[in-house]
Amino acid sequence: MKGKDLINIGIFSAIYFVIVFIVAMLGMIPIFLPLLAVIVPILGGIPFMLFLTRVKKFGMIWIMSVIMGVLMLLTGMSWPPLAVSIVSGLIAELIYKSGDYKSASKAVITSGVFSLWIAGNYLPLFFAAEKYWESRQNFGQDYIDTVTKLMPMWMCPVMFVVAFVCGIIGGLLGKALLKKHFEKAGIA
Amino acid sequence: MSGLFTANVENRGLILDPRTKLALMITLVIFALGGTGSEIKAIRYAVVVLSLLPIILLTTAKQYKKAALFGIIYTVLKLAEVFLVPTLTDAALSLLGVCCLIFVRLMPGLIMGAYTLSSTTVSEFIAAMHKMHIPQQITIPMSVMFRFFPTVLEEFSSINTAMKMRDIRIGGKHAGKLLEYRLIPLMVCSVNIGSELSAAALTRGLGTTVKRTNICKIGFHVQDIVILLSLLIVYILLILGKVGAVI
Numbered sequence: 001m002k003g004k005d006l007i008n009i010g011i012f013s014a015i016y017f018v019i020v021f022i023v024a025m026l027g028m029i030p031i032f033l034p035l036l037a038v039i040v041p042i043l044g045g046i047p048f049m050l051f052l053t054r055v056k057k058f059g060m061i062w063i064m065s066v067i068m069g070v071l072m073l074l075t076g077m078s079w080p081p082l083a084v085s086i087v088s089g090l091i092a093e094l095i096y097k098s099g100d101y102k103s104a105s106k107a108v109i110t111s112g113v114f115s116l117w118i119a120g121n122y123l124p125l126f127f128a129a130e131k132y133w134e135s136r137q138n139f140g141q142d143y144i145d146t147v148t149k150l151m152p153m154w155m156c157p158v159m160f161v162v163a164f165v166c167g168i169i170g171g172l173l174g175k176a177l178l179k180k181h182f183e184k185a186g187i188a
Numbered sequence: 189m190s191g192l193f194t195a196n197v198e199n200r201g202l203i204l205d206p207r208t209k210l211a212l213m214i215t216l217v218i219f220a221l222g223g224t225g226s227e228i229k230a231i232r233y234a235v236v237v238l239s240l241l242p243i244i245l246l247t248t249a250k251q252y253k254k255a256a257l258f259g260i261i262y263t264v265l266k267l268a269e270v271f272l273v274p275t276l277t278d279a280a281l282s283l284l285g286v287c288c289l290i291f292v293r294l295m296p297g298l299i300m301g302a303y304t305l306s307s308t309t310v311s312e313f314i315a316a317m318h319k320m321h322i323p324q325q326i327t328i329p330m331s332v333m334f335r336f337f338p339t340v341l342e343e344f345s346s347i348n349t350a351m352k353m354r355d356i357r358i359g360g361k362h363a364g365k366l367l368e369y370r371l372i373p374l375m376v377c378s379v380n381i382g383s384e385l386s387a388a389a390l391t392r393g394l395g396t397t398v399k400r401t402n403i404c405k406i407g408f409h410v411q412d413i414v415i416l417l418s419l420l421i422v423y424i425l426l427i428l429g430k431v432g433a434v435i
Contacts, residue, residue, distance in 0.1 A: 003394050004386050006325060010332025011382035015375060017333070018340045046371050050379070063325055067333070070326070074210075075301035078217040124221050125290065181372050 001057050009060055012051035013067050019043050020068075020118075034155075037122070037163045041115035045170020048114060049178055052096065052107045061096060061114065065089020068117055077121050084120030088113055108171035115167025119159040126156045202248040206316035208412040209304045212241065213297065215419045220296040228429030234422045236266065239296035241415070242303045249307050258299045265292040310334045311404035318402065328394060332385065340378060347373050 023039045055061060066089055069082030092113040099106030218224050220239055225231040239262060246255035268288050310331055317327045347370055355361045356369050393400065408416075 001325065003328065003390055003396075006328040007332050007386040007389055007394070008382065010329035011336055011378060011385070013329060014333040014336035014340050015378050018337065018344070019371075043367065043371070047375055050375055059325065063329060066326065067329055070330070073217075074213065074304060075298065077297065078221050079214075124217075125293075177368065177372065182376075185376065 001059055005054075005057055005060060006063075008051075008054050009064050009067070012047055012054070013064050015047045016044050016051075016064070017068070017071055019047065034122075034159070037118050037159050038166050040118050041111075041163055041166035042170040042173060044115070045111050045167060045172075045174040046177055047174075048111050049107060049171055049174030050182060052110065053178070053182075055096065056101055058093065058097060061093040061110065062089040065092065065114060065117060069120075072117075072121060078124045080123035081117050081120035084123070085117035088116040088120075104175060108168055108175060111171030111174065112164045112167035115163045115170065116160055119163040122156065122159050126153065202245065202411050203409070204245070204307070204415070205406050205408050205412045206304075206308050206312050207320065207406075208408070208415055209300070209308065210316075211419055212238075212415060213300050213304065215422060216242075216296045216300050219422065221293050225426045225429055228425070230425050231422070231429060234425055235296075238418075238422060239266075239299075241418075242296065242300040245303050245307075246299070249303070251306065254302065258295070258302070262292075262295050262299070265295065268292075309404070311402060312406055315402045315404045315406045319406070332389065336378075336382070336385070339381060340374070343377050343381075344370070344374055347377075 020040050023036060023043065051064070052061075065085045066082070069085030069089075072081040072085075073079055092110045095106055095113060096103075096110040216238060219231065219235045240259075243255050243259045243262070246258065265288055268284075269292050272284075272288075313334065314327055314331050317330070351357065351369050354369075356365050358366065
Protein backbone atom coordinates (compact mmCIF):
# COMPACT_ATOMS: atom_id res chain seq x y z
CA MET A 1 0.00 0.00 0.00
CA LYS A 2 1.40 3.38 -0.97
CA GLY A 3 0.91 6.90 0.33
CA LYS A 4 -1.67 7.65 -2.32
CA ASP A 5 -3.86 4.73 -1.26
CA LEU A 6 -3.69 5.83 2.36
CA ILE A 7 -4.65 9.37 1.36
CA ASN A 8 -7.60 7.99 -0.63
CA ILE A 9 -8.75 6.14 2.47
CA GLY A 10 -8.56 9.39 4.42
CA ILE A 11 -10.57 11.34 1.86
CA PHE A 12 -13.37 8.81 1.58
CA SER A 13 -13.45 8.29 5.34
CA ALA A 14 -13.97 12.03 5.67
CA ILE A 15 -16.89 12.07 3.22
CA TYR A 16 -18.40 8.98 4.86
CA PHE A 17 -18.01 10.36 8.35
CA VAL A 18 -19.53 13.73 7.43
CA ILE A 19 -22.63 11.84 6.28
CA VAL A 20 -22.62 9.80 9.50
CA PHE A 21 -22.23 12.98 11.51
CA ILE A 22 -25.05 14.87 9.78
CA VAL A 23 -27.39 11.89 10.15
CA ALA A 24 -26.32 11.38 13.78
CA MET A 25 -27.48 14.94 14.49
CA LEU A 26 -30.98 13.64 13.67
CA GLY A 27 -30.35 10.91 16.25
CA MET A 28 -30.53 13.58 18.92
CA ILE A 29 -34.29 13.31 18.41
CA PRO A 30 -34.88 10.02 20.25
CA ILE A 31 -37.27 8.51 17.69
CA PHE A 32 -34.53 8.71 15.09
CA LEU A 33 -32.00 6.84 17.20
CA PRO A 34 -32.87 3.34 15.86
CA LEU A 35 -33.29 4.82 12.39
CA LEU A 36 -29.56 5.62 12.20
CA ALA A 37 -28.96 1.98 11.27
CA VAL A 38 -31.23 2.57 8.27
CA ILE A 39 -30.22 6.01 7.03
CA VAL A 40 -26.45 5.87 7.48
CA PRO A 41 -25.81 2.67 5.44
CA ILE A 42 -28.09 3.81 2.61
CA LEU A 43 -26.55 7.27 2.23
CA GLY A 44 -23.05 6.07 3.07
CA GLY A 45 -23.34 3.42 0.37
CA ILE A 46 -22.92 6.08 -2.30
CA PRO A 47 -19.42 7.31 -1.34
CA PHE A 48 -18.49 3.79 -0.26
CA MET A 49 -19.17 2.34 -3.71
CA LEU A 50 -17.05 5.08 -5.26
CA PHE A 51 -14.35 4.26 -2.71
CA LEU A 52 -14.46 0.59 -3.74
CA THR A 53 -13.57 1.55 -7.32
CA ARG A 54 -10.31 2.92 -5.85
CA VAL A 55 -9.56 -0.16 -3.77
CA LYS A 56 -6.93 -2.29 -5.42
CA LYS A 57 -4.80 -3.45 -2.52
CA PHE A 58 -5.43 -5.57 0.55
CA GLY A 59 -6.26 -3.68 3.71
CA MET A 60 -7.89 -0.51 2.39
CA ILE A 61 -11.46 -1.42 3.39
CA TRP A 62 -10.24 -2.82 6.69
CA ILE A 63 -8.38 0.38 7.57
CA MET A 64 -11.40 2.53 6.71
CA SER A 65 -13.55 0.32 8.93
CA VAL A 66 -11.09 0.55 11.83
CA ILE A 67 -10.96 4.34 11.43
CA MET A 68 -14.75 4.51 11.71
CA GLY A 69 -14.49 2.52 14.95
CA VAL A 70 -11.77 4.80 16.32
CA LEU A 71 -13.87 7.86 15.44
CA MET A 72 -16.81 6.39 17.31
CA LEU A 73 -14.56 5.89 20.33
CA LEU A 74 -13.33 9.49 20.04
CA THR A 75 -16.85 10.88 19.80
CA GLY A 76 -18.02 9.00 22.85
CA MET A 77 -19.83 5.93 21.52
CA SER A 78 -17.70 3.53 23.60
CA TRP A 79 -15.57 0.63 22.37
CA PRO A 80 -18.09 -1.94 20.99
CA PRO A 81 -18.32 -0.22 17.57
CA LEU A 82 -14.52 -0.44 17.31
CA ALA A 83 -14.57 -4.14 18.18
CA VAL A 84 -17.30 -4.79 15.61
CA SER A 85 -15.63 -2.65 12.94
CA ILE A 86 -12.33 -4.52 13.25
CA VAL A 87 -14.04 -7.86 12.56
CA SER A 88 -16.63 -6.71 10.01
CA GLY A 89 -14.01 -4.65 8.16
CA LEU A 90 -11.80 -7.70 7.75
CA ILE A 91 -14.71 -9.82 6.52
CA ALA A 92 -15.73 -7.08 4.07
CA GLU A 93 -12.15 -6.90 2.85
CA LEU A 94 -11.98 -10.66 2.29
CA ILE A 95 -15.29 -10.68 0.43
CA TYR A 96 -14.20 -7.95 -1.95
CA LYS A 97 -10.80 -9.60 -2.33
CA SER A 98 -12.43 -12.87 -3.36
CA GLY A 99 -13.87 -10.96 -6.34
CA ASP A 100 -10.40 -9.73 -7.31
CA TYR A 101 -11.31 -6.18 -6.26
CA LYS A 102 -13.56 -5.68 -9.29
CA SER A 103 -16.65 -7.86 -8.98
CA ALA A 104 -19.67 -5.53 -8.89
CA SER A 105 -21.99 -7.98 -7.11
CA LYS A 106 -19.40 -8.66 -4.41
CA ALA A 107 -18.97 -4.91 -3.99
CA VAL A 108 -22.64 -4.65 -3.01
CA ILE A 109 -22.25 -7.43 -0.40
CA THR A 110 -19.09 -5.72 0.85
CA SER A 111 -21.09 -2.56 1.38
CA GLY A 112 -23.58 -4.54 3.47
CA VAL A 113 -20.93 -6.17 5.66
CA PHE A 114 -19.05 -2.89 6.06
CA SER A 115 -22.21 -1.25 7.42
CA LEU A 116 -22.36 -3.63 10.40
CA TRP A 117 -20.22 -1.31 12.54
CA ILE A 118 -23.15 1.11 12.75
CA ALA A 119 -25.17 -1.53 14.61
CA GLY A 120 -22.22 -1.87 17.00
CA ASN A 121 -23.12 1.58 18.31
CA TYR A 122 -26.23 0.15 19.93
CA LEU A 123 -24.42 -2.63 21.78
CA PRO A 124 -23.62 -0.67 24.96
CA LEU A 125 -27.27 0.33 25.25
CA PHE A 126 -28.27 -3.33 25.30
CA PHE A 127 -25.47 -4.98 27.22
CA ALA A 128 -25.00 -2.42 29.93
CA ALA A 129 -28.76 -2.24 30.38
CA GLU A 130 -29.08 -5.19 32.76
CA LYS A 131 -26.32 -3.97 35.00
CA TYR A 132 -28.02 -0.61 34.96
CA TRP A 133 -31.38 -1.95 36.12
CA GLU A 134 -29.78 -4.01 38.86
CA SER A 135 -28.55 -0.84 40.50
CA ARG A 136 -32.02 0.67 40.33
CA GLN A 137 -34.05 -2.07 42.01
CA ASN A 138 -35.59 0.48 44.35
CA PHE A 139 -37.53 1.96 41.42
CA GLY A 140 -39.76 -1.11 41.52
CA GLN A 141 -40.24 -4.09 39.25
CA ASP A 142 -43.00 -2.39 37.22
CA TYR A 143 -40.58 0.26 36.21
CA ILE A 144 -37.90 -2.17 35.10
CA ASP A 145 -40.44 -4.23 33.14
CA THR A 146 -41.77 -1.20 31.29
CA VAL A 147 -38.35 -0.02 30.26
CA THR A 148 -36.90 -3.37 29.24
CA LYS A 149 -40.01 -3.97 27.13
CA LEU A 150 -39.01 -0.97 25.05
CA MET A 151 -35.45 -2.17 24.56
CA PRO A 152 -35.79 -5.95 24.36
CA MET A 153 -32.73 -8.11 23.81
CA TRP A 154 -33.96 -9.45 20.45
CA MET A 155 -33.71 -5.94 19.05
CA CYS A 156 -29.93 -6.32 19.19
CA PRO A 157 -29.50 -8.92 16.38
CA VAL A 158 -32.29 -7.16 14.47
CA MET A 159 -30.18 -4.00 14.41
CA PHE A 160 -27.33 -5.92 12.78
CA VAL A 161 -29.65 -7.42 10.16
CA VAL A 162 -31.16 -3.99 9.48
CA ALA A 163 -27.70 -2.45 9.06
CA PHE A 164 -26.66 -5.26 6.70
CA VAL A 165 -29.78 -5.04 4.53
CA CYS A 166 -29.62 -1.26 4.37
CA GLY A 167 -25.93 -1.52 3.49
CA ILE A 168 -26.90 -3.68 0.52
CA ILE A 169 -29.58 -1.18 -0.50
CA GLY A 170 -27.01 1.59 -0.18
CA GLY A 171 -24.59 -0.43 -2.28
CA LEU A 172 -27.17 -0.91 -5.03
CA LEU A 173 -28.08 2.76 -4.92
CA GLY A 174 -24.41 3.69 -5.06
CA LYS A 175 -23.83 1.37 -7.99
CA ALA A 176 -26.75 2.89 -9.92
CA LEU A 177 -25.52 6.41 -9.24
CA LEU A 178 -21.95 5.49 -10.21
CA LYS A 179 -23.25 4.27 -13.53
CA LYS A 180 -25.39 7.34 -14.02
CA HIS A 181 -22.86 10.01 -13.09
CA PHE A 182 -19.32 8.91 -12.51
CA GLU A 183 -18.53 6.54 -15.34
CA LYS A 184 -19.55 9.22 -17.82
CA ALA A 185 -17.35 11.74 -16.06
CA GLY A 186 -14.48 9.28 -15.96
CA ILE A 187 -14.12 9.35 -12.18
CA ALA A 188 -15.24 5.84 -11.27
CA MET B 189 -20.39 24.09 11.32
CA SER B 190 -16.85 23.70 10.03
CA GLY B 191 -15.77 25.01 13.43
CA LEU B 192 -16.71 21.64 14.82
CA PHE B 193 -13.72 19.89 13.39
CA THR B 194 -11.03 22.55 13.50
CA ALA B 195 -9.14 23.37 16.63
CA ASN B 196 -9.19 26.98 17.76
CA VAL B 197 -5.57 27.20 18.84
CA GLU B 198 -5.54 30.78 20.19
CA ASN B 199 -8.44 30.34 22.59
CA ARG B 200 -8.13 26.89 23.98
CA GLY B 201 -6.87 27.87 27.39
CA LEU B 202 -5.83 24.75 29.24
CA ILE B 203 -3.67 22.64 26.97
CA LEU B 204 -4.05 18.94 27.58
CA ASP B 205 -2.07 16.12 26.10
CA PRO B 206 -4.21 14.24 23.54
CA ARG B 207 -3.51 11.05 25.48
CA THR B 208 -5.05 12.56 28.61
CA LYS B 209 -8.17 13.38 26.62
CA LEU B 210 -8.25 9.81 25.34
CA ALA B 211 -7.91 8.41 28.87
CA LEU B 212 -10.70 10.69 30.10
CA MET B 213 -12.88 9.65 27.16
CA ILE B 214 -12.33 5.95 27.79
CA THR B 215 -13.04 6.35 31.50
CA LEU B 216 -16.22 8.28 30.68
CA VAL B 217 -17.53 5.62 28.33
CA ILE B 218 -16.67 2.83 30.77
CA PHE B 219 -18.42 4.44 33.73
CA ALA B 220 -21.06 6.78 32.32
CA LEU B 221 -22.14 4.89 29.21
CA GLY B 222 -21.14 1.38 30.22
CA GLY B 223 -22.55 1.73 33.74
CA THR B 224 -19.61 -0.13 35.31
CA GLY B 225 -19.81 -0.18 39.07
CA SER B 226 -23.09 1.73 39.16
CA GLU B 227 -24.15 -0.45 42.10
CA ILE B 228 -21.54 1.38 44.20
CA LYS B 229 -22.82 4.68 45.57
CA ALA B 230 -19.43 6.39 45.59
CA ILE B 231 -18.94 5.59 41.90
CA ARG B 232 -22.32 7.09 41.05
CA TYR B 233 -21.28 10.38 42.62
CA ALA B 234 -17.87 10.18 41.00
CA VAL B 235 -19.49 9.70 37.58
CA VAL B 236 -21.45 12.93 38.00
CA VAL B 237 -18.23 14.78 38.81
CA LEU B 238 -16.46 13.10 35.87
CA SER B 239 -19.32 14.04 33.54
CA LEU B 240 -19.02 17.66 34.56
CA LEU B 241 -15.29 17.65 33.81
CA PRO B 242 -15.67 18.02 29.99
CA ILE B 243 -18.04 20.95 30.58
CA ILE B 244 -15.42 22.64 32.76
CA LEU B 245 -12.82 21.96 30.06
CA LEU B 246 -15.10 23.55 27.46
CA THR B 247 -15.36 26.62 29.70
CA THR B 248 -11.58 26.91 29.97
CA ALA B 249 -11.45 26.78 26.16
CA LYS B 250 -13.74 29.85 26.16
CA GLN B 251 -16.54 27.96 24.45
CA TYR B 252 -19.07 29.41 26.86
CA LYS B 253 -22.12 28.92 24.67
CA LYS B 254 -21.44 25.24 24.07
CA ALA B 255 -20.50 24.67 27.71
CA ALA B 256 -23.68 26.36 28.95
CA LEU B 257 -25.87 24.44 26.51
CA PHE B 258 -24.38 21.05 27.35
CA GLY B 259 -24.28 21.91 31.05
CA ILE B 260 -27.97 22.78 31.14
CA ILE B 261 -29.01 19.72 29.12
CA TYR B 262 -26.97 17.39 31.31
CA THR B 263 -28.18 18.93 34.58
CA VAL B 264 -31.82 18.80 33.49
CA LEU B 265 -31.50 15.18 32.36
CA LYS B 266 -29.66 14.11 35.49
CA LEU B 267 -32.16 15.84 37.79
CA ALA B 268 -35.01 14.29 35.82
CA GLU B 269 -33.39 10.88 36.15
CA VAL B 270 -33.02 11.19 39.90
CA PHE B 271 -36.27 12.92 40.85
CA LEU B 272 -38.81 12.67 38.05
CA VAL B 273 -38.36 9.21 36.55
CA PRO B 274 -39.12 7.20 39.73
CA THR B 275 -42.50 8.97 40.04
CA LEU B 276 -43.62 8.30 36.48
CA THR B 277 -45.99 5.54 35.40
CA ASP B 278 -46.76 3.60 32.21
CA ALA B 279 -46.89 5.72 29.06
CA ALA B 280 -45.11 8.75 30.42
CA LEU B 281 -42.46 6.48 31.89
CA SER B 282 -41.80 4.66 28.66
CA LEU B 283 -41.47 7.81 26.57
CA LEU B 284 -39.85 10.33 28.83
CA GLY B 285 -38.06 7.87 31.08
CA VAL B 286 -36.27 5.99 28.35
CA CYS B 287 -35.19 9.11 26.46
CA CYS B 288 -33.88 10.55 29.66
CA LEU B 289 -32.06 7.38 30.70
CA ILE B 290 -30.44 6.88 27.31
CA PHE B 291 -29.30 10.45 26.96
CA VAL B 292 -28.04 10.88 30.47
CA ARG B 293 -25.63 8.07 29.64
CA LEU B 294 -24.72 9.26 26.16
CA MET B 295 -24.24 12.94 26.99
CA PRO B 296 -20.92 12.89 28.92
CA GLY B 297 -19.14 11.02 26.12
CA LEU B 298 -20.61 13.28 23.46
CA ILE B 299 -19.58 16.44 25.32
CA MET B 300 -16.06 15.06 25.71
CA GLY B 301 -16.06 14.25 21.99
CA ALA B 302 -17.05 17.82 21.15
CA TYR B 303 -14.26 19.10 23.39
CA THR B 304 -11.64 16.72 21.97
CA LEU B 305 -12.44 17.64 18.38
CA SER B 306 -12.40 21.36 19.07
CA SER B 307 -9.22 21.47 21.12
CA THR B 308 -6.77 19.11 19.43
CA THR B 309 -4.75 20.13 16.38
CA VAL B 310 -3.96 17.58 13.71
CA SER B 311 -0.23 17.79 14.50
CA GLU B 312 -0.77 17.11 18.17
CA PHE B 313 -3.06 14.24 17.37
CA ILE B 314 -0.51 12.67 15.03
CA ALA B 315 2.31 13.18 17.53
CA ALA B 316 0.25 11.46 20.23
CA MET B 317 -0.65 8.58 17.92
CA HIS B 318 3.03 8.25 17.06
CA LYS B 319 4.00 8.10 20.75
CA MET B 320 1.42 5.37 21.26
CA HIS B 321 3.03 3.40 18.42
CA ILE B 322 -0.05 3.35 16.19
CA PRO B 323 1.05 2.20 12.71
CA GLN B 324 1.39 4.67 9.84
CA GLN B 325 -1.40 2.90 7.95
CA ILE B 326 -3.85 4.31 10.48
CA THR B 327 -2.26 7.69 11.22
CA ILE B 328 -1.92 8.88 7.60
CA PRO B 329 -5.57 8.31 6.64
CA MET B 330 -6.68 9.88 9.92
CA SER B 331 -4.56 12.98 9.48
CA VAL B 332 -5.80 13.39 5.90
CA MET B 333 -9.32 12.94 7.17
CA PHE B 334 -9.09 15.60 9.88
CA ARG B 335 -7.49 17.95 7.37
CA PHE B 336 -10.32 17.20 4.96
CA PHE B 337 -13.37 17.65 7.21
CA PRO B 338 -13.52 21.44 7.00
CA THR B 339 -13.15 21.26 3.22
CA VAL B 340 -15.99 18.77 2.82
CA LEU B 341 -18.29 20.83 5.04
CA GLU B 342 -17.40 24.04 3.21
CA GLU B 343 -18.09 22.46 -0.18
CA PHE B 344 -21.28 20.98 1.17
CA SER B 345 -22.64 24.33 2.32
CA SER B 346 -21.82 25.92 -1.06
CA ILE B 347 -23.54 23.08 -2.93
CA ASN B 348 -26.46 23.41 -0.54
CA THR B 349 -26.85 27.10 -1.39
CA ALA B 350 -26.62 26.41 -5.12
CA MET B 351 -29.26 23.69 -4.92
CA LYS B 352 -31.58 25.88 -2.85
CA MET B 353 -31.42 28.45 -5.64
CA ARG B 354 -32.56 25.77 -8.05
CA ASP B 355 -35.42 24.98 -5.68
CA ILE B 356 -34.04 21.55 -4.85
CA ARG B 357 -34.86 21.63 -1.15
CA ILE B 358 -37.30 20.22 1.39
CA GLY B 359 -40.70 21.57 0.36
CA GLY B 360 -39.36 22.84 -2.96
CA LYS B 361 -40.46 21.85 -6.45
CA HIS B 362 -37.77 19.21 -6.96
CA ALA B 363 -37.61 17.68 -3.49
CA GLY B 364 -37.10 14.21 -5.01
CA LYS B 365 -33.64 15.16 -6.20
CA LEU B 366 -32.74 16.41 -2.75
CA LEU B 367 -30.04 13.88 -1.95
CA GLU B 368 -28.70 12.93 -5.34
CA TYR B 369 -28.08 16.54 -6.36
CA ARG B 370 -26.15 17.18 -3.18
CA LEU B 371 -24.13 14.03 -2.67
CA ILE B 372 -22.95 13.59 -6.25
CA PRO B 373 -21.43 17.07 -6.69
CA LEU B 374 -19.95 16.77 -3.21
CA MET B 375 -18.20 13.55 -4.16
CA VAL B 376 -17.00 14.78 -7.53
CA CYS B 377 -15.38 17.87 -6.05
CA SER B 378 -14.02 15.94 -3.06
CA VAL B 379 -12.33 13.48 -5.39
CA ASN B 380 -10.77 16.33 -7.34
CA ILE B 381 -9.59 18.17 -4.26
CA GLY B 382 -8.39 14.85 -2.92
CA SER B 383 -6.09 14.17 -5.80
CA GLU B 384 -4.59 17.66 -5.41
CA LEU B 385 -4.20 17.01 -1.71
CA SER B 386 -2.43 13.72 -2.26
CA ALA B 387 0.02 15.42 -4.61
CA ALA B 388 0.66 18.04 -1.92
CA ALA B 389 1.05 15.39 0.77
CA LEU B 390 3.49 13.35 -1.31
CA THR B 391 5.78 16.37 -1.68
CA ARG B 392 5.83 16.58 2.11
CA GLY B 393 7.11 13.04 2.26
CA LEU B 394 3.97 11.37 3.51
CA GLY B 395 4.45 8.31 1.32
CA THR B 396 8.05 7.54 2.24
CA THR B 397 9.19 4.72 4.42
CA VAL B 398 11.65 6.77 6.50
CA LYS B 399 10.77 7.90 10.00
CA ARG B 400 8.93 11.20 10.05
CA THR B 401 9.61 13.90 12.60
CA ASN B 402 7.12 16.22 14.20
CA ILE B 403 7.82 19.71 15.55
CA CYS B 404 4.79 19.54 17.77
CA LYS B 405 5.74 19.16 21.42
CA ILE B 406 3.38 17.10 23.48
CA GLY B 407 3.85 15.85 27.00
CA PHE B 408 2.20 15.57 30.38
CA HIS B 409 1.95 18.77 32.43
CA VAL B 410 0.42 19.61 35.81
CA GLN B 411 -3.13 19.76 34.41
CA ASP B 412 -2.70 16.35 32.76
CA ILE B 413 -1.44 14.81 35.98
CA VAL B 414 -4.35 16.28 37.96
CA ILE B 415 -6.87 14.80 35.55
CA LEU B 416 -5.10 11.45 35.29
CA LEU B 417 -4.91 11.19 39.10
CA SER B 418 -8.61 11.93 39.43
CA LEU B 419 -9.31 9.21 36.88
CA LEU B 420 -7.15 6.86 38.93
CA ILE B 421 -9.23 7.65 42.02
CA VAL B 422 -12.38 6.49 40.20
CA TYR B 423 -10.72 3.17 39.30
CA ILE B 424 -9.49 2.75 42.89
CA LEU B 425 -13.03 3.44 44.11
CA LEU B 426 -14.26 0.74 41.74
CA ILE B 427 -11.79 -1.82 43.09
CA LEU B 428 -12.53 -0.83 46.70
CA GLY B 429 -16.25 -1.10 45.96
CA LYS B 430 -15.83 -4.57 44.46
CA VAL B 431 -14.08 -5.86 47.57
CA GLY B 432 -16.65 -4.13 49.75
CA ALA B 433 -14.60 -1.37 51.38
CA VAL B 434 -16.89 1.45 50.19
CA ILE B 435 -20.58 1.37 49.45
